[in-house]
Amino acid sequence: MSKAPSLSLAAYRVLSWGLPKSKGGSLPPRPEGELIWLHAANKHRLRAVNDFCHRLIQSRPGLSVLMTAPPDADVETWPHSDALLINLPVENPGAARSFLDHWRPDLGLWVGGGLMPNIITRAAERGTPLILLEAENDVRVALAGKWLPDIARHTFDSFRTIHVTSEDTARQVRRLGIAGSKVALFPPLRVNPTLRSWPEDELIETNHVLAGRPVWLAAWVEATEFISVLSAHRQAMRMLPRLAMILHVADMSEVGPLRKRLEAMDLRCANWEDGDMIEDTTQVILASDPEDLGLWHRVSPVTFMGSSLEQGRGGQDPISATALGSAVIHGPYVQNHQEIFDQLDEVGAAQAVNTATELGDMVVELLAPDQAANMALAGWQMVTDGAPQVDTLIEIVQEHLDHRGVDYAGS
Template identity: 65%
Template sequence: MSKPRSLSLAAYRVLSWGVPHPSVAATGPRPEGEVLWVHVNSEDRLRVVSDLCQRILAVRPGLSLLFTVPPDTDLAPWAEHAPSLIKLPAEQTGGARAFLDHWRPDIGLWVGGGLMPNVITRAEEKGIPLLLIEAETDTKVARGGRWLPDITRYTLDCFDQVLAPTEEAARAIRRLGIAFSKVTVSPPLRISPMPRPWPEDELIEINHALSGRPVWLAACVKDTEFISVLSAHRQAMKILPRLALVMNVADPAESSPLQRRLETMDLRCACWDDGQPIEDTTQVILSSEAEDLGLWHRVSSVTFMGSSLDRGAGGQDPLTSTALGSAVVHGPFVHLHRDSYERLGRAGAARAVRSATELGDAVVEMLAPDRCADMALAGWQVVTEGAPQSDQMVEMVQDMLDRRRAQDART
């Protein structure tokens, strides 16, 4: 049941009222079934939250996701991170009610700060359960409402549960007057990948074909990196003559030209995509299917994450490789996944290189059994450190959805 409306909130709504936002209902039809509304305040958290939502979808068949972002967001930089995004109506419009009436979310998950009193309080009045994670106390109020002293407290109090990232943040929220029982401390979400299983018979077959040879993987390699990777492989084979390289190209159209180039370089190649057999003399296994990376990460002790030696490339996500037990080496240009690489680097689970020579040296060093095992263990600890928080979030969202479903069944 919604709370009695405060005088501050009533005054705020009068001061922030404007022309109703006309485009909210035109962004698409509401999906059938349950809808989880997820609001992300900053681009750097979107990928983490998307990872959490995939976990929720795995245990909640039929659930639909509605991702929203602040109304003044420039969506261009967000395009790298997949889900369809909808801008919330601005505080100075009458669009909050129209937004909620159109989408009718079953529950709301708000991530971070940038709290918007109109849409949050309207949602609470409609009986929509709300969960705030990675809580901050900054509120994006309309210009006319900045003098109202308790609008932040009233907005925060609309959430059923408030998860603060630190004890200090939790104390600050409680000092505003939020009930102690509502506020708990929970570390920020981390991506905790869940790689799909791979057929056991295919793993046995590929390991038999490789006959215990040392193997490294170059994943998602751009054409501008081919020479660097192949030079590093030649260099490493001087120390490890039976070394095999799995070369996974970022652009499948480059596979055939690369195969011809390997022949001119006198490197014995087996094209996996064409079903060519891996023999004891095979030096390079050529692959272009992203789906096959789950296999190659499992059989390769070391993975070079491509699209990272070329300035501006941005790098590839290293966490799935780490979760599958492969030590990671990468170039300097990984800004799209900087947080993940920094975490792996601090733990000793990843190594940065700047050239083909450094890459060759790193591959030889990292393929030493004790070194590889230490890095794999460190990487596993990194990718699993966020699992408890993710599991907690999944359980909380499941519980809120179940209670909402039971409530709807009674009405």
């Protein structure tokens, strides 16, 4: 049974009625069965949240996920989400009630700050278990209610479990009057991709064809980067004459014109998509299917992540390359995945370059014995570091869902 709201919270709800409700069309229908609502406070956390959801859904078949962003976030600029991603309504009690009436979440996870008192306290009063991850002492109180006491305490106290990433934050939360038993130190969610396996016979055959040759992969290369990447490859071949490059282009329509350009440059190439044989003299292997990157990352000890050497694209996600054992090189323009690249750079799993000359030098450097292997190991450790914590969090979520006791067929 839900507790009656305090006078302070009741007054806050009355005062925040004045906020205009969010504009927009009708909401998509709620999926049948169990549904968890997962809120990401900013777009930089979405990739890690998305990976966690993959693992959770694998552990609990039939579970649906609704992801939300702050009311003022432009979700069109957020990274891809496999789950439905929508904005939360503004901090208006009527909008909060309508959101919860429609989605009826069986459990809520809130990642980060920007806590919104109306929707959080309403969900708790309905008996929805709420878990706060990567907690920050950051409550998004409507302007009219900033003078009211205890709103932050009521908001935090609506969560059954509060995970903080530092002892300082834990102290701040406890000072609000939150029971210490609710607050626990817990590392932030880490990117932890679920990778598709690759047919072993094809992997063995491809490795056999390229055996004894140094190999590097240039992935997601844009047309504006072709000259730089090909110049880097020519430069690297002066030091490594048998070097082979797998050139994966971002735009499939560029393969034909690019092949003609390679022939004009006197570079011997094979088009993987056309079934060309890779020979001992092949210098460039052309590819364009994103699915095949699962093979090429496994084959190549070094991957240059394209769409990053020239302005305009913002880089591609490097995590699959890292998880599959490839050292990563990237250009300066990686803002679409800045947090992940910063983490890889910090642990020594990636190297940044600014020019074609630097790229050619870096390819030669990393293909020296043990260089790429050491970087790949650092990257693999970073990617897998958070796996035990994810498993623990999945157990917590499963336990809350198991004890809900809801008859979904009648909900």
